[in-house]
Every structure is written in C-alpha cells, then in structure tokens.
Amino acid sequence: MEFRFEQVSESSRVEISKSALLHNLRTIKAIIGSDVDVLAVVKACAYGHGYEQVVEILRDEKIRFFGVHSIDEARFLSTNKPDLPVLILGYIPFAHLEEAVSNGWRITLFNADSIKTIAEISARTGNAASVHIKLETGTNRQGINESDLPAIAQSLNKHPGIVVEGVSMHFANIEDTTDHSFARKQLDSFNRILQQLQSFGITPPIRHAASSAASLLFSDTHFDMIRFGISMYGLWPSKETYLSYLLKEKRNSLLKPVLSWKSIVCQVKDVPSGEYIGYGCTYRTTTDSRIAIVPVGYYDGYDRKLSNIAHVLIHGRRAPVRGRVCMDMFMVDVTHIPEVKLEDEVVLIGKQGDEVLSADQLADWAGTINYEIVSRINPLLPRVIVD
Secondary structure, three states: OOOOOOOOOOOOEEEEEHHHHHHHHHHHHHHHOOOOEEEEEOHHHHHOOOHHHHHHHHOOOOOOEEEEOOHHHHHHHHHHOOOOOEEEOOOOOHHHHHHHHHHOOEEEEOOHHHHHHHHHHHHHHOOOEEEEEEEOOOOOOOOEOHHHHHHHHHHHHOOOOEEEEEEEOOOOOOOOOOOOHHHHHHHHHHHHHHHHHHHOOOOOOEEEEEOHHHHHHOHHHOOOEEEEOHHHHOOOOOHHHHHHHHHHHOOOOOOOOOEEEEEEOOEEEEEOOOOEEOHHHOEEOOOOEEEEEEOOOHHHOOOHHHOOOOEEEEOOEEEEEEOOOOOOOEEEEOOOOOOOOOOOEEEEEEEEOOEEEOHHHHHHHHOOOHHHHHHOOOOOOOEEEEO
C-alpha cells in the first residue's frame, strides 16, 4: 500500500518541504562520501515532521536503515511499508522480540539477558536475528559495559541464529560544547573496544557512531554508517555545533529547515485599555487593543512557557503573544496590523514575507532546544508535503 497525501483544510497544519529534506540528505552524503551509508533517524514522528511524509520523500534515496526508537514505531512504519529496512534503536520488551525477529527488524543489543530470548526465538522460528551491539563509552545510558563484553561475546558466539550486523556507540558531549575532548575520549574507547570485539571473533560489517553533529564535524567518526537525525530536518544540533562548523568550514549556508507550522486567525476582538487577557490575569492592556485568537495550544505542542514572550507572523509582521497559552488556543496582539481578519494565515514556525520564526527562536523563548520544539508538535496535526 502506498502512502497517500491530500491537501487539508484544518485550522492548523505542519508543512514539510520535500526539496529542503532532500537538500539536507544529499548535502551530508556529499560530505561523508559514497563509501559511508546513511541511517535516517525517523523516531519521535520523524522529529515531529511526520513518519509517513518523511519516508515517502526518502523512498527513492539510498537509505541503509530507517532508525526508530520502539517496536510501536517499527510496526507503524511497516504497516504500509513492509519491506522498509528498520533498525530499532531503543529497548524491545521480551514479549515483542519475536515480532522484531520475524519482521527482519534490526535489534539494538545492550542487555545480556536479551541474547538468550533472541536465540530461542531464532531457533524456534528458523529466522536469523540481526543485532547491533551498542557499546558504553561514557554516556551511561543504553550500552554494554566494557567489562561485560567477554561474556557477551562468548554468548553471541554460541548462537549462530544471532547475526551481529553492527556495533555502535553514542556521544555524550559532542553537541553542547566547542571543546570536543570528551567526545575524542569516547571515540578512543570505541576504537579500543572494537579491537577487543575482533579478538573475540566478532567483526561487525557496520560500525556506526556519528550523530548529526559528529557527521558534520569529524570525518573519523563516520566509519561505515552515520545516523542522520536532527540535521536531516535542517536544524543544527546546537549553537556550539554551528559555531564549530562555521569556524572549520568557513561557510554557513549548509542546512535548510524542512518544517513550517501554520494556523489561522479564528477570532478578532477589540479589547479596551486596562482589560486582562487569558488565564491568571498575567497580561493587562495598556491601550485599546485588537486581539486575535489562534486555535493552537499546549496540547498541540505550543509550549505554555511561550506565554507573554513569543511572537507569531501575520501579514508578514510579528504579533506578540498576550496572556497564557491555553490548552487549545492562545492570543496575540494585532493592534499594529489593522488589516487582520478571520482565517488569515498565522505562522508559528517558518517564513512569511521577509520575516522568519525558527524552531531555534521558539526554543530560546521556551528555555529548551529545537529538538523538543519540533518533536512535541502533536502528531495528530496534519502534515502536508509541499514543493
């Protein structure tokens, strides 16, 4: 079954730029070279961009795997794309390991206890299980400790039904700093442990360590495959990553944001001077004002911390948020934009005229990171592929 997309007329929508997504993917491919594969990370609703939409755009591109976090995401993607090459990056409960093995989904292995269950499933079903060993190098999240590796390797070597296809690690501090000494230490550990694996008779054909930041900054992290996540969507992993790249490459026109978030004006009202707006009486007008209501709220992912801080774009001009962001709506001041009328377009993220509001700007206002801004956009909001 093919994915189908139709133009929608809902009051709020997320637009996904096909040309920007392909630009970002092809840009990183040019950087890493033809000998390195790409795992396209589409977990968390493709960082808020839409599972189906992103897969549809990338279907004709050379993608080694699509990376998801959970069995639920793998199942969802494979419902319409049964042959999609999927690597599950997160934990798979024992009860669902057989589903993963039967569907040929790659399993990230970081628990010794999972080996026995996977081996039993493989022996019973006759299906080989492809696993990617995740090594602990200093992040101290998911990962096999170096001290446990001999026993893990011995166990894997006993079970021919388990195919060690890959080995990976995850950087802890490659994004949030311009001092990459800790990342270098982790990379040294990864290389050392890889040699240990080989001494145990395990030589996985796919080594992968690089996130978006590592892919952009350090060629020696590329190995056989990179995991391209946030930057595939045209967002820099951090200001520090952007600065590091800018200092290294002396250019900044590299990535193109893929996502725009738009809504409409659902009411315009005149509010006299001295009146309160919204819950908690957190904003009071100081002059006669025109207030526009936007049918988006924190349920949709528009953070409540944006109250009385953020702006939106209407008629190519910035309109400040007034009062608290509600569950399903928020209010903006359009006194200075007298032509505003019902159902005019409102841009929450994106460009309108000469003005731009980025996910990074919203993240600064909300005291968070661009990852959270886009990945928390309600997955029920329609995603529409444009250009």
